Structure formats: C-alpha cells, structure tokens
Amino acid sequence: MTGLAPADRPAPARIAADDLRRLAAHIDQVLAEGGRPSVASLAAAIGLPAGEFRRRLEATIGIGPRALLTGRQIAHLRERLLAGDEVTDALYAAGYGSSSRLYERGQAALGMTPGAYRRGGAGVAIGWTTVASPLGLLLVATTAHGVCAVYLGDDEATLRDALEAEFPRATLSRGVARQEWVEAAVAVASGQAGEDVPLDLQGTAFQQRVWRALRSIPRGQTRTYAELATMIGQPTAIRAAARACATNKVSLLVPCHRVVGSNASLTGYRWGMERKRRLIEMERQSSGGLP
Template sequence: MHRGSVARPADDAHWRAVVDRRPPEGSVFVYAVVTTGIYCRPGCPSRRPKRENVRIFEGPAAARAAGFRPCQRCRPDEAPGADLAARIARARTRLEDTAEAEPALADLAAAAGFSPSHFHRVFKAQVGLSPKAYARTVRAARLRAALEEGASVTDATYEAGYSGPARAHADADAALGMTPSAYRRGGAGVQIDHVIVDSALGRLLVAATPRGLCAVAMGEDDAALLAALRARFPNATLRADGAAAHAVLPAVLALAAAPGTAPEVPLDLAGTAFQRRVWAELRRIPAGETRTYSAVAAAIGQPTATRAVARACADNPVALVVPCHRVVRTDGGLGGYRWGPARKRALLDTEAASNPSDTKSDS
C-alpha cells in the first residue's frame, strides 16, 4: 500500500481490489474517481470506473484533502464494519417483508453497499445462513403460520411467497417434517409409532415415524405422555409398540442411563430454521460440559437472541438426543427444563461423574 497523502494511479493490486470489490489482505485504502470527484472504499457497489480515472489514497482524510467527496453508497468515512449489523438487518427485513420470491442477490448486495460475493460471505457470517437459505426459511415460516390459521394449502403456498406447490412441498418436507397437506391436517396420513417404558429418569415415551425419531418425553403418567404426543400430532395415526419406535428405543434408553454414550439415531424433527440451528448447536456440546444460553446464542451467530435460544430449548421435541439439559444460566443456576429441575440435575450430575475432568460452563 502507498504511504502519504499524494494521489497515485491504481497499480495492479489496487485495481484488482476495485474490480473485485474486495481490498487486498491487510490493506486499507480508498479510491477516488477524477471524473466524478467522489472517493469510495473497495467493495462499493457503484458502477466500475475506468482505470485511468482512478486515484488511490491511503485513507479518507487524504482523499478529502485532495478535494474529493465521500460516496453516499459505501460511506468510506465510516469505520469498516461500523454499520455492518444495521446493513445486514435491513437485508433481513427486506427478505422477511417481501411477499415475492427472494430478491436477487445482486439487488440485496447493492442495497447493503457490498459486492454480491462479499455480501454473501458477510450475511452468512452474521446470520448463520446464506441469503437464499434465509429467504427459504422465511417462506417456510409463513407457510406454517398460514396453515395453522386454517388457510388452504393452495392459498398458504402463494401467501407465503412461493411461485408454485413444488418448492413449497420441498421446503415443507424439511421445515415441517411432512407435506403441507399433512401438516394442515395435524399429521393426517402420517403414522407415528410410540412406546412407553421405564427408564433411569422415570417413564419415558419414545415416538418415531419411518423417517426417524420425532418425540422423546419424560414423566410419571403414561396417559399424560400419550396425550401430549396426540396434541402435537392431533390427526396422525398413533401406533403403540410399533417397529419404528422400537428401532430407536435402545439408543434413547442408553442416553437416559448414561448421557452421551448412545449411537446416532435418525431424526424427523419439525422446527423453524432458528430452532434447528439451536438444536444442532446443542448436539455439539460434549457430555460432561455445559453452556449458557448466551454462549449458545453467540455460537449460532446471534448473540442478542438469548431468550429465543431459551424458547428453542423449551420447544425441543427430543429430550436427551438433543441435550437441552446442558444449557444453564449465566449465574450458574440450572435454568428451566421442560421435564423438571430434578431430572436436569440428575442428568448433569451423571455426566459430571462420568467426565470429571471435562465439566465446565462457558459464559
């Protein structure tokens, strides 16, 4: 990078940074365009200038001293990343508010003041999903809400922003665990096998579809456990002692007796994109360790979403397999647990005894 406040023509490295809209590693500079009198930061989405009209300055102060004005699109006088969160938030709002298919990546990037490739990287780093994946989860959430409000599948599909049923069915299969029609009918047409047995933590309900485990619940009353399963899938066909449930039962029982020791089991979970990210992060917490709600929020790239993380833990449909019991409060308190604090304490104590050197709680 050139030193001093004198304007210099763009050498190959600086010109490549302007063309690619990405500064060279370890370099900070702005470029001015003599025909417009404006200076920009690399990454500005404005139309590419002619190379012979570009001048390189060490920083904004040097460009201003030479009589150039700051660009209103890329705002080069602001510290890099100073308004990054706000710009990404605006992009998220646009994706959430539009009733159409997701805006083109180039349009989102230009509105945020980034090149498309840089915007894609920044958005994914900030949100945890690519813009396309985020738009897809927004539409799936709209689809879920419309179906729950009683809209027909056709109306819900178009209200959610889908151009037709094919994409809606594909997204719903991932987000709802079943087709839109089956979800609207409360699981109608879906067979759920279940079994209720004794375990180290009391009575244990395990339920599964042919795709995988869909519910694990603990309690003292079999009728209450079965009623909760039926409330979750009011129109599904529930089959007691079915083969799908028995196939995953040994692994769940092993987790109840010795958390962290069971083999992986296939899962069939319905949840929002945010919930799925939280649940995936919980499964990364080793047995014998804990994390705070705020640490989980930070790990998924949303450090202000502590309360939402707590709600996702409470909504976890497969206790033990997704170990929400390993999430505690910042002050060291247990925090909530759907199946009662005594079970949470028992699980943590068992894990601590089995992994005495690994136990820790990150803030």
C-alpha cells in the same frame, strides 16, 4: 510461504444484529412479492460481496444463505397454512415457484405434506414406545421422517397422555419406525453419545436456529442462555432463545439440558431439575467435559 495454515487464519467477522434484521426484512419483502431472493441480492442487502457474505453468515449463525432462505420460506409457509390459506396460495406467498418444489422441500421440512400441516397434523401416523433409562421412563415417538418427540417421566399413561395432547389430531399407535432411533435417545439419557438420527421437529426459522445451536454444544459442556443467543447471532434475544428451548419436543436429541442460567444454575427444564442435574453430571463424567 504460501499463506497461513487454516488454524492460524483469523475467524471471519460476524454480521451485526442490525444487519441480520435488515437481511430478514429483505427476505420477507421479496417473498411477500412472490419472488425468491438470490444469494447475490441477500449479500447486497447488507452491502457485502457474495463470498464474504457467505463466510460471515456461517460464522454468525452457523448456516449458509440457502439454508437461511429455506428456513424463512418454511416459516412463511407455516404461517399461511395455519392462517387458513389454500395450499396453492400459500405456495406462491412463500416464494415457491411450483407445487412440485413445494412438496419436495416443504414436506422434508414440515415432516408431512403442507395440506396435512394446515389441518393440524390430521392423518399423520405417529408411532411410540417407552423404555427404561437411568433418568426414568423414556417415551420416544416417531413419524416416517424421524423422531418427533422424546419425553421423560415416571409412568407410561402420563407420558402417553402428554403425547396425545401435543399431537391431538395425529393417529397414534404403539411401535416406532426405527428401533435405532430409540437407542440413540437411550444413549443420551445414559450420558453417552447417541447416533445422529433424523428429527421431525417443527418450528419457526428462529426456533430451528436455536435447536441447531443446541445440537452443536459438546457433550459434557453447558452454555448460558445469553451464550446461546449469541451463538445464533442475536445476543439480545435471550428470552426468545429460552422459549425456543422450552418448546423443544425432542428432549435429549436436541439437548436443551445443556443450557443453564447466568450463574450456572439449573433452571427451566420440563422434566425436572434433578433429571437435568444428573444428566449433565453423567455427560461430564463420560466425556471428561468441563462446565
């Protein structure tokens, strides 16, 4: 025999919570000094060989070292821009070596140029539309980069006001960038599998990890908030994970409705417990999923 089949191989060990905190502190320190840590230095910070570090990190939080580092950089970039730093100063404080690198990576993650983000989204064009769904009226809003908001409600005026309150400095207009993005949201609102569409969803590195974990929960299944915190490698961060669910602007496409209380109770859904109950029920019926 040449070895175990992939399905028979033991899963990689996970990185302990203390080591994750040590890793984050190392990244923050290097970024604060104007550098960008290498994968080897990340592994060394918690005493692992580079290959083993990569495997354990992916098993623990579902992303590799470069994605983790990019997330921390974007979080630093946001903090510095919102604190009022000039773009050039924020660039170097976040560990970007050139303005071209900043705009190449920063715009993709922020969904807008860093300067526009610093101004609270001023000048960003957001198109929106409403459409009927089994859960009521659905508002879908998009930028040129992807879906930035999905709301559920009973009347268009209320949903439009909520969008304006969420993005007070953006230019809002009726009409979306891509109709298939709307269709994906309607599919999920019907309990079906929607197409994977691009999202323009802003948040901290922690929030992004929670939202990524939410998207990995299979349709027709649920997880508790404790299980969600464990999925991102921070089993004690239950309340923080719940807050990240509450700040998710892209309902349905980032399925925070699939998270329930410790006793499987339906708690904490912005659009109402009845919608959450119906949505979970429709997903289970269409997918054959189990609680």
